[in-house]
Amino acid sequence: xxxxxxxxxxxxxxxxxxxxxxxxxxxxxxxxxxxxxxxxxxxxxxxxxxxxxxxxxxxxxxxxxxxxxxxxxxxxxxxxxxxxxxxxxxxxxx
Numbered sequence: 001x002x003x004x005x006x007x008x009x010x011x012x013x014x015x016x017x018x019x020x021x022x023x024x025x026x027x028x029x030x031x032x033x034x035x036x037x038x039x040x041x042x043x044x045x046x047x048x049x050x051x052x053x054x055x056x057x058x059x060x061x062x063x064x065x066x067x068x069x070x071x072x073x074x075x076x077x078x079x080x081x082x083x084x085x086x087x088x089x090x091x092x093x094x
Contacts, residue, residue, distance in 0.1 A: 001032040009033065010041055021046055022060055029062040035070070038063060 001009070009031050013024045024045060028038050035057060042053040057063050 001034065001037060005031070006033060006037050006041075010044060013041070014045060021056060022062075025057060025060040026062040035063060035066055 009028060013019060013027060016024075019027075021042065024041070025038055028041055033041070038057045038060075039050070039053045042048050042056050043050065046053075046056075048056060
């Protein structure tokens with residue numbers, strides 16, 4: 001979802017005052033928003049601080065799997081980096 005589409009989605013969601021957070025986040029997911037855009041929308045539409053917005057998106061059924069995948073990827077990346085730091089490659093001399 002590009003910036004213009006995101007702004008249009010925010011207007012559309014904002015025009016529905018009785019729309020729940022879950023419904024708004026589901027709609028954003030269906031329209032192709034990124035998880036970062038979902039967090040940004042939660043902050044803007046529901047006046048949530050950053051940490052709370054992240055938690056709301058992470059718990060939402062539409063975004064939960066993506067959040068879990070991102071956490072796994074993050075953990076894997078840290079493991080690889082940790083392995084490289086603990087056992088640096090030695091220079092190969094010809």
